[in-house]
Amino acid sequence: xxxxxxxxxxxxxxxxxxxxxxxxxxxxxxxxxxxxxxxxxxxxxxxxxxxxxxxxxxxxxxxxxxxxxxxxxxxxxxxxxxxxxxxxxxxxxxxxxxxxxxxxxxxxxxxxxxxxxxxxxxxxxxxxxxxxxxxxxxxxxxxxxxxxxxxxxxxxxxxxxxxxxxxxxxxxxxxxxxxxxxxxxxxxxxxxxxxxxxxxxxxxxxxxxxxxxxx
Amino acid sequence: xxxxxxxxxxxxxxxxxxxxxxxxxxxxxxxxxxxxxxxxxxxxxxxxxxxxxxxxxxxxxxxxxxxxxxxxxxxxxxxxxxxxxxxxxxxxxxxxxxxxxxxxxxxxxxxxxxxxxxxxxxxxxxxxxxxxxxxxxxxxxxxxxxxxxxxxxxxxxxxxxxxxxxxxxxxxxxxxxxxxxxxxxxxxxxxxxxxxxxxxxxxxxxxxxxxxxxx
Numbered sequence: 001x002x003x004x005x006x007x008x009x010x011x012x013x014x015x016x017x018x019x020x021x022x023x024x025x026x027x028x029x030x031x032x033x034x035x036x037x038x039x040x041x042x043x044x045x046x047x048x049x050x051x052x053x054x055x056x057x058x059x060x061x062x063x064x065x066x067x068x069x070x071x072x073x074x075x076x077x078x079x080x081x082x083x084x085x086x087x088x089x090x091x092x093x094x095x096x097x098x099x100x101x102x103x104x105x106x107x108x109x110x111x112x113x114x115x116x117x118x119x120x121x122x123x124x125x126x127x128x129x130x131x132x133x134x135x136x137x138x139x140x141x142x143x144x145x146x147x148x149x150x151x152x153x154x155x156x157x158x159x160x161x162x163x164x165x166x167x168x169x170x171x172x173x174x175x176x177x178x179x180x181x182x183x184x185x186x187x188x189x190x191x192x193x194x195x196x197x198x199x200x201x202x203x204x205x206x207x208x209x210x211x212x213x214x215x
Numbered sequence: 216x217x218x219x220x221x222x223x224x225x226x227x228x229x230x231x232x233x234x235x236x237x238x239x240x241x242x243x244x245x246x247x248x249x250x251x252x253x254x255x256x257x258x259x260x261x262x263x264x265x266x267x268x269x270x271x272x273x274x275x276x277x278x279x280x281x282x283x284x285x286x287x288x289x290x291x292x293x294x295x296x297x298x299x300x301x302x303x304x305x306x307x308x309x310x311x312x313x314x315x316x317x318x319x320x321x322x323x324x325x326x327x328x329x330x331x332x333x334x335x336x337x338x339x340x341x342x343x344x345x346x347x348x349x350x351x352x353x354x355x356x357x358x359x360x361x362x363x364x365x366x367x368x369x370x371x372x373x374x375x376x377x378x379x380x381x382x383x384x385x386x387x388x389x390x391x392x393x394x395x396x397x398x399x400x401x402x403x404x405x406x407x408x409x410x411x412x413x414x415x416x417x418x419x420x421x422x423x424x425x426x427x428x429x430x
Contacts, residue, residue: 111321112316146428180413188410194402194403195410210425211428213361
């Protein structure tokens with residue numbers, strides 16, 4: 001399948017690496033086509049890998065991953081173009097963190113809102129699915145790096161889109177993916193980051209995740 | 216040891232039950248002494264159990280648990296009296312949830328703040344420790360109700376107070392208690408509730424918790 005990955009940072013590279021390793025065609029997108037990082041990734045990833053602008057990338061992908069930072073998300077997706085995202089699954093992996101007041105960061109979004117919802121409102125014809133934002137980039141495509149199984153969370157308004165992404169994440173190695181309902185679930189998984197960052201400080205490593213334990 | 220438990224709701228009763236079962240002297244506090252719920256609890260709990268006003272209860276306890284709701288926390292603690300809390304460990308178990316805009320709730324606190332910090336600012340002579348607010352009341356004193364071990368999180372400005380409460384929580388049955396640093400850690404564990412509530416909806420039961428999985 002053809003995937004577009006918007007963003008060439010650690011998150012974008014981790015997602016693109018995994019998709020390419022699974023044999024998918026992947027275009028990685030930057031604000032401007034032809035950047036050094038994007039070209040280096042294409043050279044590394046080999047057959048089926050390409051790069052381009054955000055618009056090229058959104059147009060290419062049957063499924064599009066948004067992997068730029070929270071503060072650039074809406075601008076990046078505007079550059080990607082609503083027409084290029086229309087009817088497609090748009091997986092938002094970003095967290096709207098505001099570091100401008102020092103540590104610990106705050107959320108950029110207002111109470112009762114989330115980046116996932118902002119993206120869905122800005123792109124009503126896209127099927128926005130929030131996923132993978134609760135783990136470090138290094139784990140996204142390699143959940144088996146942890147000592148034992150851990151869990152992921154997914155939300156979005158379109159049940160079929162969530163099913164498709166759940167199945168895709170299973171090919172990444174994730175086994176337990178909890179469906180938190182419609183895109184408002186992003187309020188929960190984005191707020192979780194404030195907790196995650198403090199646990200990161202306590203554990204001294206970002207290579208951790210949580211596992212739901214039931215009664 | 217003598218404990219004061221402010222609040223006779225599900226959380227206060229769960230904490231008071233556990234402390235009494237462990238053989239501690241426990242006074243449970245209400246806005247007004249002599250309420251039906253408080254008297255019923257004293258009759259049930261037996262020897263060493265008593266009830267009184269918030270001020271009676273704070274005065275009685277060598278360690279005080281705050282177990283009223285987030286929206287009543289500061290008023291309840293004002294009624295308890297700064298002088299009665301001076302120099303004592305004050306364990307805040309509450310979550311500042313705002314249900315006035317419908318579901319899912321928002322946080323009552325402003326970005327970059329938390330109820331734990333508000334309480335510490337209002338009672339600078341108390342040693343505020345935030346703990347137990349990440350699990351359902353029924354689990355607080357009975358972590359073994361879950362199928363396997365799960366984790367707790369603690370934060371506060373006073374290292375000795377955190378050590379004392381960590382040891383107390385170990386007598387409750389909790390084995391892994393992560394220290395998230397100073398009281399600003401409450402921003403993380405309170406925000407976690409927005410995630411917890413959505414997971415509650417997905418799982419259909421509040422009897423769950425999370426376990427940290429490391430690399």
